[in-house]
Amino acid sequence: MELLKKTPLNGIHHDLKARMTDFAGWELPLWFTSILEEHNAVRSQTGMFDVSHMSRVQVSGKKAGQFLDKLLTRSVRRLEIGSSQLCLLCMEDGGILDDLWVYHVGVDEYLLVWNVGDIERKLNWLLRWSESDPDISINNTTDETAMVAVQGPAVCQLNSMKALCILSRYGHVHAKVNKLDMFGARTGYTGEDGFELISSTADASPLWRILMDQGVKPCGLGARDVLRLEAGMMLSGQDFNTSTNPFEADLAWLVDFHEGNFVGKASLLEIRRRGIKRKLVGFKVKGREIARSGYSIFKSGQEVGNVTSGGYAPALGVSVGLGYVPVELSSIGTGIDILIRGKMVSAQIVNRRFYKKGG
Amino acid sequence: MNPKEYKYTREHEWFCPEAENTGKTGLTKYAENQLGDIVFLDLPAPGTQVQQFEKMGEIESVKAVTDLFSPASGKVVEINTEAVDNPNLVNEDPYGAGWLVRLELSKPSELDALMSSDAYGKYVESLSHESTE
Numbered sequence: 001m002e003l004l005k006k007t008p009l010n011g012i013h014h015d016l017k018a019r020m021t022d023f024a025g026w027e028l029p030l031w032f033t034s035i036l037e038e039h040n041a042v043r044s045q046t047g048m049f050d051v052s053h054m055s056r057v058q059v060s061g062k063k064a065g066q067f068l069d070k071l072l073t074r075s076v077r078r079l080e081i082g083s084s085q086l087c088l089l090c091m092e093d094g095g096i097l098d099d100l101w102v103y104h105v106g107v108d109e110y111l112l113v114w115n116v117g118d119i120e121r122k123l124n125w126l127l128r129w130s131e132s133d134p135d136i137s138i139n140n141t142t143d144e145t146a147m148v149a150v151q152g153p154a155v156c157q158l159n160s161m162k163a164l165c166i167l168s169r170y171g172h173v174h175a176k177v178n179k180l181d182m183f184g185a186r187t188g189y190t191g192e193d194g195f196e197l198i199s200s201t202a203d204a205s206p207l208w209r210i211l212m213d214q215g216v217k218p219c220g221l222g223a224r225d226v227l228r229l230e231a232g233m234m235l236s237g238q239d240f241n242t243s244t245n246p247f248e249a250d251l252a253w254l255v256d257f258h259e260g261n262f263v264g265k266a267s268l269l270e271i272r273r274r275g276i277k278r279k280l281v282g283f284k285v286k287g288r289e290i291a292r293s294g295y296s297i298f299k300s301g302q303e304v305g306n307v308t309s310g311g312y313a314p315a316l317g318v319s320v321g322l323g324y325v326p327v328e329l330s331s332i333g334t335g336i337d338i339l340i341r342g343k344m345v346s347a348q349i350v351n352r353r354f355y356k357k358g359g
Numbered sequence: 360m361n362p363k364e365y366k367y368t369r370e371h372e373w374f375c376p377e378a379e380n381t382g383k384t385g386l387t388k389y390a391e392n393q394l395g396d397i398v399f400l401d402l403p404a405p406g407t408q409v410q411q412f413e414k415m416g417e418i419e420s421v422k423a424v425t426d427l428f429s430p431a432s433g434k435v436v437e438i439n440t441e442a443v444d445n446p447n448l449v450n451e452d453p454y455g456a457g458w459l460v461r462l463e464l465s466k467p468s469e470l471d472a473l474m475s476s477d478a479y480g481k482y483v484e485s486l487s488h489e490s491t492e
Contacts (some may be wrong), residue, residue, distance in 0.1 A: 019395070034450075035421045036396040148371070222395065222422050288399040290419050312398045312421055319399075341417065 007044075007052035008146040008204040016218060022115040026053040029220035038223035039314050042190050046152035047219040048211050053116045056141045056198065057126070060109045063135040068110060071129055071248065072102060073268075079104045084170045084185055088246055088254050089114075089122070090264030092167045094271055095242035096249060098122055099234070103172055111183075113147075113196075129263070139298040146204030150195030150216060151227075153357075158214050164195050179212050189224065191231025191355055196261060229320065230313045230355035232282060238293060239280065239308040239322050247276045248324065250352075278305065279330040281303040282352025283338075285319040289345050297323055298337040298344065304329060307338060315355045322352060360387055362454055366430065366470055367479035368412070373454065374430040380467050384430050385439075385458040386418065386449055391481045394420035397446040400440040401461060402427070409435060411469050415460065418449070427459065431469045437461040 004027035013020065019027035025251070028050065041047040052139040059068060068076045074087040083314060088096055098353045099113035123140060156165040162176040164184040172185035176200065180203045188194040199207055212218065225235070234240060240249035245268065255268060285291055291310040296303050310321030325336065334349045365373045365398075372392035376382040391397070399419035409415045409429040416427035439458050441450045449457035474482060 030422065031395060034396050036447075162404075226421060288419075289401070290399065290424065292424070312419070 002296040008201040009050045009208055012205055012208055018220060023221055028053060031222045032218045035222035035226060038217060038219035038312055039226050042152045042219060042227055043219035043315055044194055045154045045229065046158065047151060047217045049149045049219050049224050051149050052146045054147055055114050055116055055119050056145055057112045058139040058141055059112060061132045061135045061137045062108055063133060064108045064110055067130055067136045068102065069260040071263055073255040073262055075256055076102060076104060077259065081106060082171055084187060085313055086237055086254060088251060091242055092264055092267060094245040094264045094267035095241055096240045096244055096246060097125060098236050103185060115236045134295050143202065145198050146201050147196060147198050148207060149194060149196045150211060151188045151190040151192045153192055155194050160210050160214055161195060177207060181206055189233060190227040191357055226311055229311055230315050232352035232354055235309060245271050246299050247271055248278055248280060250280045277327060278324045279327050280322055280324055281330050281349045282354060283321055283323065283336060284350045286346040288319060289340045290319045291321045291340055296339045297325055298339060300331055313354055320354045361476045361479055363476045365476060366473035368428065368430050368473055372428060372430050374473060380464045381436065381459045381461060383461050386453050388453050390449050391453045394423055394425060396421045397449045400443050400446050402443060403435045405435050405437055407435045409433060413488045430466050430473060431462060432466050433462045433464040435460055436463050
C-alpha cells in the first residue's frame, strides 16, 4: 500500500482523534467531532481547515506575468500587487485542467494555489510551457509550507486575525499572527468571510493552537465539502475536468477573451461560436434522499445526464447537488428525476448558489 | 458499551428481544460512529415481510449511505417515526431512542446465528485492527 503524505498538522489531528481519510494521497481529517457541528461552526462562528495539501507554486522572474498570461484564462496584467483572482488552466482543446487562485505577491512574483488532484500532470504542464526560459522560475513550495483556512462570519472578532481584517476581498498581505509570520489572503471555499493562511511548516502547529484557544473549531474535509456545495462552488476533477469546457461548467465568467492569447483560447472561441450541448446546473431534491456523485439524471424516462456532486445541505435542510444536463433542460424550474439506488426521485433545477451569506 | 442482553449481526445491527417473539432492531454504536451524522432513514413500511440478513432499508449520513439488513425473518410491526423525523437520534442514542424497526419474528431460532455482546465486541476490535494496518 502506498504511504499517505502527511501535512505538518498531522500529529495534532491524531491528538484530537480526528477521523482521518485518504484524499488524493494525503492523510487528512474527514471530521473531528461531527460534520454537522463543524458546518454549523463555520456558518455561525468560525472554523478552520488544514488545507496544506493544496498545491502552492511560486512563479517568478522577468517573464513571469507574460508566462501566466499564456496559460491562464484571465490576464494577470491588471492584477495589482496585493490582490488575487480565480482563473482556469485550460488545455489546447479548451478542456479544464484545473481552477486556481493566482496571487500577485510582488514585482514579477506570483503564487499559484491549486488543487492536489493530478498534480504531476499540472506541474509538467507548467514546465512544458515555460520551456526552460531562464526568465521564468517555477518553484513548488507545497512541502516547505503549511496552509490553514479560517472561515466564518465571526472571523474578524478573533484577536489573532485583527491584522488581516484590513484586507479587502481577495486581498493578501504578509502579517504577524501572535508573532508568527504568515501570508494571509481574504479567500476561501465555504461561502463565508475568512482567510487562508500560509506559514512555515514549523509555525503550523502553534498557529492551530492559537486559533483553537480563541475558540475556532477544527473542521474536516467532510464539512468543507458540504460548505462549498451549499455555496455552489465546484470541485475540480469532480464537477469539471479535462473533458469539460468552461461554457459547459458554467465557468465562462473566468475566461477573458479580450486580452492575451492563452492556451485553449482558439478552441474556446470556436466552442462559443458552435454552442454547447450540455451544461452544469444546480438541483434540489424533493424528498430527503441524497443524490450522490455519479447517479444518473433522467427526463421523461430517458437518461440525460449525471450528478457530479450531491449532498445534504444542513443550512437549507434539503438535499442538493450539481450535475450535467442537456442545455434545453438547464433552465431554472425544470423538473428532472434522479435514480437514487433503484428509486426515481424528483428534483428541480435551481440557482446553484444554494446558500447565500447572511441570506 | 454494547448492551449485554442484545444480539448482534456482522453488518452492525442489533436485536433486542421483547415479549412474544417480538423485538427491536437498530444500528450499533460502531456503525453509527463509522457513518457520522445520519440525516435520512429509509425504513420499511409496517406490514412488510423481511428475511434474515436481507436488506430492509437504507441509512444516509452526510458522508455515506449504507443498507440496513434485518437481523431475523418476520414482519415489520412498527418503525421509529421519531427517528425518521430526527435521524440524529441514531447518533445520539443508537441502542435506545435511536432504535429503527420493531419486528415480529417468524423463526425465533434464527437468533442463534447472531453474536453475543462479547463476540460482537471482539469482532469490532478485529475490524479496527484491520483498518489501522
